[in-house]
Amino acid sequence: MKSFKKLFLSAALIAGTTLGLAQTTSTAHADYAPKKLTVQFVPSQNAESMEAKAKPLEKLLKKELGIPVKVSVSTDYNTIVEAMGSKQVDVGFLPPDAYVLAHKQYNSKVILQSLRYDIKKGTNDEFDKSKLVDYYRAQVIVRKGSGIKSLKDLKGKKIAVQDTTSTAGWIYPAVSMYKQGININDKKNKIKTVVVKGHDQGVISVLNKNTDAAFVFQGAERLVKKDTPDVEKKIVPIYTTAKIPNDTITVRGDMSPKWQKKLQKAFKDIAKTKEGHKIVSTLYTHEGYVDSKDSNFDVIRKYDKIAEKLDK
Missing domain, CATH: 3.40.190.10 (Periplasmic binding protein-like II)
Structure with missing residues (x-):
């Protein structure tokens, strides 16, 4: 564990370099409009069990967006960050630290933050x-x-x-x-x-x-x-x-503003339906979603700076 994060950051930088100028240009111009949406979750519990519970979201998103949707569960947090950076995944359900890393390395954009019930005192x-x-x-x-x-x-x-x-x-x-x-x-x-x-x-x-x-x-x-x-x-x-800060719904960096808004509305509307609420509640105890912005996660960056000292 000691130097794992440093190694991952280095690998991410290398991966970003390998992708080359084409990625940098497309990320700078946010005009990507998916013809088939790929959505990936990070495992908070058994991955196979999660995938089975998440699959019904494909149908609900397809109905909202009018395009085919593929839902899957990644092996870990790092895998989904790299997948979004290499454009294999359009939308990621990322915890805060993974979002901060994805934003830093690949300009991934947070569009929503989850809402949960507070824990009773x-x-x-x-x-x-x-x-x-x-x-x-x-x-x-x-x-x-x-x-x-x-x-x-x-x-x-x-x-x-x-x-x-x-x-x-x-x-x-x-x-x-x-x-x-x-x-x-x-x-x-x-x-x-x-x-x-x-x-x-x-x-x-x-x-x-x-x-x-x-x-x-x-x-x-x-x-x-x-x-x-x-x-x-x-x-x-x-x-x-x-x-x-609660978990995010994050999109790849070159996603068009129009599609970012479409996805914000789709996920918020789905979470209000009986079937959709059951899915997100079962997966992550999410009760709904609110619009989010990058500055909400500055506190995570402060913790990350302290975490870097663990290897020194």
Whole structure:
């Protein structure tokens, strides 16, 4: 994990150079109008399960847009960023840090930000259905009775994490530890990280005692409740981060303004339908979407700058 992000950034730069002047020119002139729309999700849970749940979105988007739509789930955050940069994917459901990277490397454009129910005060995974918010939080979870009660207790422990462009699964928890004087990448702290794909896998790894802790979004326990109804009795959060801007719907950098607006309207309208709401709610607990802009993610850039210090 230590230098993974640096390696990825280098690879992304090389990929961008390889694509050459043609890409730079087309990105500068935002005139792309898709004849077939490709939409890709990042895995927040089992990828195969997610793809099955996301597939019905093809029909709904086709009805709204009047063109064929292909929906898929990427293997990880980095893959979808590169796919959008190389024009293989038109629309990506990107978490905040992956969006910031996509914007920096390929001028990808955020068009929407998701809305979720706030977490009810005094609980960890109960929704306050009277309040929709455009932010969420990350948590560090452990098994009850593990003896791990604070971030400092994570020294010498094994932690399940997402890849290094995951805001909740890496950036915010790792930076929070750094602010408390614990560099997760410093060998003297003897912390081992295990990359898992999906926040449900982070929860499961802690439940199965494969890891001592996991970096997940707040309420990720809900993802495994069907198989483990008493998960709240077995898992406890030891740290909750500051607010994180909600997930994005992002388009490739050369998407025309006309199509950006069409997609904004389509996704907002679909989320208001019974079938469409069920899809986005099941996939990411999204309750709807609001228009967004790049400056909403400046806070992520601040965290990224601190995250760079983890390798020093």
